[in-house]
Amino acid sequence: MSRQTPCHRPSIWNLDPISRHCIRIAGHLTLLAGLAIGVSACAEPNTQDSGCITINGEGGYQILGEAVAAANPGDTVTLCARQYAAGLVIAKDLTIEGPGPEALLFNPPEGEPKNTLTIGNGAIVHLRNLAIGSTTSGVQVEGAEVNLQDVTFLPVSEFGIFGTDATVTLTDCTFESSRAAAIDLTNTELTVSNVNITDAQDYGIRNEGGTVSVAATTITGVRRSGTVPADDHSGTAIDVRDLSSPAIIDNVTISDVDFATVWSIDASLDVSNSFLGPASQGIIATAIQAGAAQSVTVTNTSISDIGD
Numbered sequence: 001m002s003r004q005t006p007c008h009r010p011s012i013w014n015l016d017p018i019s020r021h022c023i024r025i026a027g028h029l030t031l032l033a034g035l036a037i038g039v040s041a042c043a044e045p046n047t048q049d050s051g052c053i054t055i056n057g058e059g060g061y062q063i064l065g066e067a068v069a070a071a072n073p074g075d076t077v078t079l080c081a082r083q084y085a086a087g088l089v090i091a092k093d094l095t096i097e098g099p100g101p102e103a104l105l106f107n108p109p110e111g112e113p114k115n116t117l118t119i120g121n122g123a124i125v126h127l128r129n130l131a132i133g134s135t136t137s138g139v140q141v142e143g144a145e146v147n148l149q150d151v152t153f154l155p156v157s158e159f160g161i162f163g164t165d166a167t168v169t170l171t172d173c174t175f176e177s178s179r180a181a182a183i184d185l186t187n188t189e190l191t192v193s194n195v196n197i198t199d200a201q202d203y204g205i206r207n208e209g210g211t212v213s214v215a216a217t218t219i220t221g222v223r224r225s226g227t228v229p230a231d232d233h234s235g236t237a238i239d240v241r242d243l244s245s246p247a248i249i250d251n252v253t254i255s256d257v258d259f260a261t262v263w264s265i266d267a268s269l270d271v272s273n274s275f276l277g278p279a280s281q282g283i284i285a286t287a288i289q290a291g292a293a294q295s296v297t298v299t300n301t302s303i304s305d306i307g308d
Helices: 064-070
Strands: 012-014 022-025 028-031 036-038 053-055 058-061 075-078 083-085 088-090 094-097 104-106 117-120 124-134 139-142 145-156 161-164 167-171 183-193 196-201 203-223 236-241 247-257 262-265 269-272 296-299
Touching: 053 064, 058 064, 064 075, 064 088, 117 124, 139 145, 145 161, 161 167, 236 247, 247 262, 262 269
Parallel strands: 075 094, 083 104, 088 117, 094 124, 104 124, 117 139, 124 145, 139 161, 145 167, 161 183, 167 183, 183 203, 203 236, 203 247, 236 262, 247 269, 269 296
Antiparallel strands: 012 036, 022 028, 053 058, 053 075, 196 203
C-alpha cells in the first residue's frame, strides 16, 4: 500500500469569465466558469474519494501529481470521479484514465506550467475517459506521442491541444469551446477520428508539416478573431500546410465558419464523403481554398451555401 498524503482543503479561484459553461458531475450541475469554485488536487476526504487514485490498481493517492511522480514508465494511473488541479509535466510513458468526464483535470491557479498537461521527452502517453479544462491551454505536446480517447475538452482560454514534432491521435473526443484553435500543431502526425469540435476561434484543426487524417468528424462554428489581415486564414475549419502526404478528409461535416471550410498550402487534399458549408457572416468563405496545393481530389462530397 502506498503512503497516504494528508489532504489539503481546496483552493478557490475565479475561472475564465469568458467561458460560462456547465458540466454534469456526479449528477449535479457545477458551474465551471464565471463562478468561483473549489478545484483542488484533492477533494475533501470521505469514504468514496480519499486516496482513490491508484497505480496499476493498487495503492491509494489523494494528489494526482504524486501519483504521476510515483508511477513507473508504462504504468496506468486510474482516477476517481472528482476535480483535480493538474499543471503536470509528463516525461515518461504513462496511461491516465478516469471513469468519464466526472474526472476533471484543470490547470492550477498559479505557478508553472500554465497548461493543464505538458507532455514531452519522447514519452508515449494515453489519456482516456476524462475531461480537461483550462484557463490557458489544455494539452501541450512537444516531441512526444499522445493518444486521447473519450476525452472531453471543456471551454479553454487558449488552445485545446497544441505542440510540435509530435504524434497525436484523437478518438471519440469532444472540444466544447476554445478561444484559439481547438487543435494547433506543427510537424505532427495527426489522426482524428469521431471527434466533435464546436465554437473554436481561428481554426478548428491546424497542422503545418507532418501528416493529417480526419475521419467521421464534425466541426461547427469557427470564428475569426478581431481584425485580421487579408491573407490570414483565421476562421477556417481545417487548415493544412506543407504536409508530407495528402491530407485525408473523409466523412467530415463542416458548417458555420467565418472563412474557409478547408484550406491548404503546399499540401495535397483528398476529400471524400463529406459535407462542406455553409460559411457564415458574409466573410470570404469557399468550399476548398487550395492555395499552392499540389493536388485536390474531391469525391462524393456536398458543397453548399458558400460565398461572400
